Every structure is written in C-alpha cells, then in structure tokens.
Amino acid sequence: MKTEFTPKLFTLLKEGITKKQLSNDILSGIIVGIVALPLAIAFAIASGVSPEKGLITAVIAGITISLLSGSRVQIGGPTGAFIIIIYGIVQEHGIGGLTIATFMAGFIIIGFGLARMGNYLKFIPYPLIVGFTSGIAVIIFSSQIKDFFGLNMGEVPVDFIDKWETYTSNFLKVNWQAFSIAIATVIISLKFSKISPKIPGSIVAIVISTVVVYYFNLPVDTIESRFGEIPNSISLPEIPNINFAIIQQLIQPAIAIALLGSIESLLSAVVADGMTGGRHRSNMELIAQGTANIFSGLFGGIPATGAIARTATNIKNGGRTPIAGIIHAIVLLLIMLLFAPVAKLIPLSCLAGILVVVAWHMGEWHHFFSLLKSNRLDVIVLLTTFFLTVFFDLILAIEIGMILSSFIFMKRMSEETTFENTAHLLKYNEIYKEKLFEEEIPGIPKGILMYEINGPLFFGASQKFQEVITDLNFKTEVLVLRMRNVPFIDASGMNRLKEICLQFKENKTQIIISGANRKVKKELLKADAYSLIGKHNITDNIKIAIERARYLLKENNKS
Incomplete structure (x- = not known):
C-alpha cells in the first residue's frame, strides 16, 4: 500500500486543512x-x-x-x-x-x-x-x-x-x-x-x-x-x-x-x-x-x-x-x-x-x-501478567503472558475443531430446519444490515472484526450480527464487540445478535453485554432476529 x-x-497537508x-x-x-x-x-x-x-x-x-x-x-x-x-x-x-x-x-x-x-x-x-x-x-x-x-x-x-x-x-x-x-x-x-x-x-x-x-x-x-535549578535551555545533540x-x-x-x-x-x-x-x-x-x-x-x-x-x-x-x-x-x-x-x-x-x-x-x-x-483461562493470563509485573519484571510478564495466551488459544482451537459425518450434519439441519442463506432469508427489509461471523471471535480475529464493521460508510438503523457459527468469544473479542455496540449506539443504530450458542451467551451475560445491547436484542435464531429488527424499524418510524 x-x-x-x-x-x-x-496526507492531511496534501488534502488541505480548514x-x-x-x-x-x-x-x-x-x-x-x-x-x-x-x-x-x-x-x-x-x-x-x-x-x-x-x-x-x-x-x-x-x-x-x-x-x-x-x-x-x-x-x-x-x-x-x-x-x-x-x-x-x-x-x-x-x-x-x-x-x-x-x-x-x-x-x-x-x-x-x-x-x-x-x-x-x-x-x-x-x-x-x-x-x-x-x-x-x-x-x-x-x-x-x-x-x-x-x-x-x-x-x-x-x-x-x-x-x-x-x-x-x-x-x-x-x-x-x-x-x-x-x-x-x-x-x-x-x-x-x-x-x-x-x-x-x-x-x-x-x-x-x-x-x-x-x-x-x-x-x-x-x-x-x-x-537544584531546572535548566532553561536544551543542550546540543x-x-x-x-x-x-x-x-x-x-x-x-x-x-x-x-x-x-x-x-x-x-x-x-x-x-x-x-x-x-x-x-x-x-x-x-x-x-x-x-x-x-x-x-x-x-x-x-x-x-x-x-x-x-x-x-x-x-x-x-x-x-x-x-x-x-x-x-x-x-x-x-x-x-x-x-x-x-x-x-x-x-x-x-x-x-x-x-x-x-x-x-x-x-x-x-x-x-x-x-x-x-470472565473465562477462567483469561483470568489466568490477567493475574499471571499482573503479579509478574508487580513482583518481578514487566518484560518477563509480557513474555509469559504471550506464551500463556498462545497455549490457551491452541487449547481452545483444539477443543472446538471437530470431525463429523456429513450425513449426521444433514440430519441436524433437517431437525433445526437450517437452509442455505439465500433460501432462508429471501429478502432483508430496507434499513436492516446483516453480517454473519464464522469462526471463533478471539484476540487474533477481533481486530479484523472491528475493522470490517467500522468500515461501514453508510448509516443503517439496525445491524444484525449473526453468530450461529461462532464457537466461542474471548475477552478481546468481547471488548471489541462492546466497543462496536457503543459506537453504533452513539450513531443511533441498534444491534441485534442472532443465533449465539450457550457458551457465547454466557460470556455476553458475564460481560454485561445484555444491558448494553438489550435483552430482547439477543435472539435465538435469524427468524426472530428479523422480526425483532422489523419491530424496531416500526418503532423508529413512529418516533
């Protein structure tokens, strides 16, 4: 680039400053x-x-x-x-x-x-x-x-x-x-x-x-x-x-x-x-x-x-x-x-x-x-880094903290990576009536924007997640974040999510979370995200999320 x-x-001088x-x-x-x-x-x-x-x-x-x-x-x-x-x-x-x-x-x-x-x-x-x-x-x-x-x-x-x-x-x-x-x-x-x-x-x-x-x-x-005296001059380099x-x-x-x-x-x-x-x-x-x-x-x-x-x-x-x-x-x-x-x-x-x-x-x-x-593993990183900084050495604390974070990440990824029979997946989809994205949602009402997150929202992906969402150069009344394929969210990902929610809240855009699993919902609750986003804006599936979004649009139009 x-x-x-x-x-x-x-860059600013070239563009001009008012x-x-x-x-x-x-x-x-x-x-x-x-x-x-x-x-x-x-x-x-x-x-x-x-x-x-x-x-x-x-x-x-x-x-x-x-x-x-x-x-x-x-x-x-x-x-x-x-x-x-x-x-x-x-x-x-x-x-x-x-x-x-x-x-x-x-x-x-x-x-x-x-x-x-x-x-x-x-x-x-x-x-x-x-x-x-x-x-x-x-x-x-x-x-x-x-x-x-x-x-x-x-x-x-x-x-x-x-x-x-x-x-x-x-x-x-x-x-x-x-x-x-x-x-x-x-x-x-x-x-x-x-x-x-x-x-x-x-x-x-x-x-x-x-x-x-x-x-x-x-x-x-x-x-x-x-x-003594404070010198009132700067010596030569x-x-x-x-x-x-x-x-x-x-x-x-x-x-x-x-x-x-x-x-x-x-x-x-x-x-x-x-x-x-x-x-x-x-x-x-x-x-x-x-x-x-x-x-x-x-x-x-x-x-x-x-x-x-x-x-x-x-x-x-x-x-x-x-x-x-x-x-x-x-x-x-x-x-x-x-x-x-x-x-x-x-x-x-x-x-x-x-x-x-x-x-x-x-x-x-x-x-x-x-x-x-928050999560027990995040607490371990937090306290280890804190006590090493206070009682030993800052750089040692950062080094050990990074090593711990890396091992925790590998542990989480290994736990979340599974191999399943495709027939079993088809059967699962039939039970929960999951369809292709286009078939499932034939049209999204005007004023609603939807993003789907696939994969864990951890410290390595949280920055990219924030960049993608904040890159939106147009206003929307409701933003639906579909999280059915997010296996877990760590403290860094949660912090980014809360920052985005606050940023959009200031712009009077409401956020709806759809399809988050039990583990992710638990982390949202611990981080007090329910009060920030709104309990009714955290929905179980995309159908409820779209219905909720339509309701919010109507309420906005009334006001």
Missing part, C-alpha cells in the same frame, strides 16, 4: 501542552532522573512523533508505563546507560516498523494488556509513597516487597504538611473538571501548592531542594559513544524499551481510532516512535511513546491533525525557556499526588475486575 509509510501529516480545524488544533495543542507539563516533570522524577529530562523528552519526542506519526491525533512524550523500566536501567547502568539504551531502542522500533510488525503487535490479548497496565499502575503508586507522605528516609528500594518494608519502618516520620498538599492535589485533580472542564486540575493544584509552600515557607521538599561491548551490555534494556514503546504507542493509536472513527498506519507509527526515541537519546532525554491520556485530551478538545501535537511541544518549550525558575519551586508531594491520580486512571480497575468474572 503506497500510504502505509506516509506520515498522516503529509482554518476552523487549524484554530481547533492550536487551541487543543495549548491545552495539552499545559496538561503535559506536570506529567513530564513528574514522570522524570519518578523514573530516577532530573526533571528537565522529562521536559526535553516531551519537547523533542513530542514534535518528532507528531511530524511523522501514522495517527492523526497521537500525542507523544514520556509516560508512566516507562517508569519501572527507566528506574531499573538508571540504577544498574546510570544516566549514560539510559541515554544509550533509548538511542538503541529507537533503531529497534524503526526495525519493527520496516518489518511491518505493527500489523501484529496490535493483536496482543486484552487480558495481557490490562494485566501489565494495572501492574504498572500499582508500581507507580508504590513509588510515590515517600513523597506523598513526605517520609524522612533514604533511597527507596527497587524491589516491591523491600519498598513496602522500608515504608512501614519509616511511617512514623510523616510530614503532615507534605501529606496535606498531596491529598489536596488528588482532590483538585479529580474534581476540578466539574468547576472548569477546560482548565486541568493538576495545573491548578501545582499553582496553589507552589504559592502556599513559597509564601508560608513550609518545610516540604521541592524540585529545587532535591535537584550528542551522538552516544557506542561500541560492541556497550551494545551487548544494553541490548536487553533497549529491547525492553522498544517492546513497551511499540505496544503502548499502538494501543494509544487504537484507542484514538475508537474515539475519532479513523484508522492509524501502524508501521508508520512505529517508525515515528523509533525516530522520536533516537532524537530523545541524542538530546539526553528519556524513552518516549504515545501517551493515551494526553491523546484523549487532545481529541476531547477538538484536535484532529498532528498540528495539535506540534503546538503542544512548542508550548512546553516556551514554558521551559521562560518559567524554569518558577517550576523549581513545585513541591514534590504535589507531583506525587498527580502521579497517584495517573496510577488510578492508568489501572482501569473497572476493566480489571470485570475481567475477573
């Missing part, structure tokens, strides 16, 4: 830039590096990703997902090792894109994604306890259990002023949108807490007290000194950065597609992310990827082209150049409060607990 390796910005959209993108970029400021600083500090490295990454990687992205709306920069990887690399290899690993990871991600691996990385099973994402959220929360409570203690251990043992032994040293600031930050960050949806609560919390700490000279740690021995030493951390960066960026792009109805170019997106990490390494930054929360903020504020992402990076650059002397006064307990809110949103706990009610 000719456009596969063409950045979305180039003045109204341009103004929307500029406004959205300014808002996202303000939202990204505290996050860039907080992610850097939580990762064990100085705060300006987060800002450098947000500026350099942010503008590179927007220029080359395969998505219209992707916002790139440092993210919470990288905290545990970066912290571990810095502890073992130092800042210099992190810079080289980031630089190397960029080339690996570009290699993924050129090898067209973007077509496959997005098929990672949903329980696995929720498992490691929730695990990362727990680790981010754990890493912020020291600053959240203002504990007067030494370095925080890397190991999860050691970390909490150290916290427990130091919990009598709580700084109540720091704790109050952290609690206030959490409340403001979560609730301020009710007062003003346009102004980020995190920025309000930072301004208030910084003014209070400075004016009353409160005894709490600030960026300045721990890290410098090619890292790399040789074969260094590559051998850092290849594993580089691969870890590349894998997580690729998964996170494509996940963000898929979420953005669901919100905008667009479709990103997976392989071009990987090339953009790889290039961004190379440049981030050259300027002394940290790993970067697509940021789901900032991308969603961009979409909600009207951003629809990469210009919004470019403006967001420029805004951060201006803030860094002009307001660095003020930013150094931000209390660390405020940043800890912001990261606790990030961890809460990142965990998506409603999805986590919903999956615990």
